[in-house]
Amino acid sequence: MRKHFLAMAAAGLALTMTACGGGAGPADTTAPSASTDTTATAETSAPMEDAGTLTLWADENRVDSFKALGEKFKTSTGVTLDVVEKPTADVKTDFIAQAPTGEGPDLIVGAHDWVGDLVKNGVIAPVELGDKVSGFSETSIQGFTMDGSLYGVPYAIENIALVRNNKLAAETPATFDELVAQGKSSGAEFPILIQQGAEGDAYHLYPLQSSFGAPVFTTGDNGEYTGELGMGGENGAKFAAYLKKLADDKVLSAAIGGDQAKQAFLDGKSPYMITGPWNIADFEKAGIDFSVLPVPSAGGQPSQPFLGIQGVYLSSKSENALLANQFLDYMTTPEAQTTMYELAGRTPALTESADAVDDKVLAGFGEAGKDGQPMPSIPEMGAVWTFWGAAQISIIDGTAKDPAAAWKTMITNIEGAF
Incomplete structure (x- = not known):
């Protein structure tokens, strides 16, 4: 199902990026500028020996990819990339704790929605890509931008979509209600699988919620999220009522977490699953004939899944700012971006x-995410998840007798936590 492409262009153009060297915050000082061509390519010169070492933190899902990329980077520059594996749950928190002490890494790999917390704690430096910004998708740049400054070099975009088992369903209806009806008539145990679990999962329900015109936050004229919730009011209440309907129709259940949903789909117990590219390899390994499609609208407006953008952040406390800029420069090249696609x-x-990607699966995810929005990276988002998931699961499991009231209480609780 995969057809990888081999065309790679090696570029070593330098870029100017700002970095703090140990001051009070990201904007206090400016690192040495990589304003000349400091990246020697394999085609033009032999790799330098022992040109220095950078430390980069990556989680268990990305560590191998960055180790492989680091080997290419060393061949081009002579700079060693020491890739340290950190548990997913610890990368950001450990970085915030250790960077101010000088014990943290020069670079970390993470999602764009970390920007708010990292900026607030003063542990990352803004970067200046200049004209190279235009080479990136608008969404990816938007995701790493806060208050007009770019904080990181993006390298990958992902989102959830509707995955269809083509053996159990040949065509997909235009609306979510029709899809549920089709799933029920198929005779499968589950009409569609949407993971929840005991604490709820607002992320996997967001395409449905957004189709009711109830975005988590409003956006300003510049496209950036404001700190004002957008999921209250009449549209939010309508979505809350719809959650109750889906629970009554046995579509949603707290008993179906991520592992249970995935296994049920692998076992052919449902024609549909809302999931992301992280499960695709297992579906392919199981020999399932599947298609990746947009999530049909439930509320009449387009489904807008969250877009997750992965990128590399620069520590504001790095003592190797020039070398770190050199690696961030490398991350803007087609060689690096294509390599990460092929590896991840x-x-x-x-x-x-x-x-240049010729991949039906990724094309399907791209189509499903064409109306998507970057997951909010503003600090206020940290107050949302727990209340959001808890309110949704209380509606799904019947603890909340009045969905609209439960939703209104959720809004009040979130706003009180800002």
Whole structure:
């Protein structure tokens, strides 16, 4: 199902990026500028020996990819990339704790929605890509931008979509209600699988919620999220009522978490599952004939899944700012972006690399996410998840007798936590 492309362009152009060296915050000082061509390519010169070492933290899902990319980077520059594996749950928190002490890494790999917390704690430096910004998708740049400054170099974009078992369903209806009806008539145990679990899962329900015109936050004229909730009011109440309907129709259940949903789909117990590219390899390994499609609208407006953008952040406390800039420069090249696609199977953030991808699966995810929005990275988002998931699961399991009232209480609780 996969057809990887081999066309790679090696570029070593330098870029100017700002970095703090140990001051009070990201904007206090400016790192040495990589304003000349400091990246020697394999085609033009032999790799330098022992040109220095950078430390990069990556989680268990990305560590191998960055180790492989680091080998290419060393061949080009002579700079060693020491990739340290950190548990997913610890990368951000440990970085915030250790960076101010000088014990943290020069670079970390993470999602764009970390920007708010990292900026607030003063542990990352803004970067300046200059004209290279235009080479990236608008969404990927938007995701790493806060208050007009860019904080990180994006390299991959992902989102959830509707995955269909083509053996159990040949065509997909235009609306979510029709899809549920089709799933029930198929005779499968589950009409569609949407993971929840005991604490709820607002992320996997967001395409449905957004189709009711109830975005988590409003956006300003510049496209950036404001700190004002957008999921209250009449549209939010309508979505809350719809959650109750889906629970009554046995579509949603607290007993179906991520592992249970995945296994049920692998076992052919449902024609549909809302999930992301992280499960695709297992579906392929199981020999399932599947298609990746947009999530049909439930509320009449387009489904807008969250877009997750992965990128590399620069520590504001790095003592190797020039070398770190050199690696961030490398991350803007088609060679690096294409390599990460081939190693990790995500749509590149660089348009040139993304346009060269010939992959039906990624094309399906791209179509499903064409109306999507980056997951909010503003600090207020940290107050949302717990209340959001708890309110949704209380409606799904019947603890909340009045969905609209439960939703209104959720809004009040979230706003009180800002």
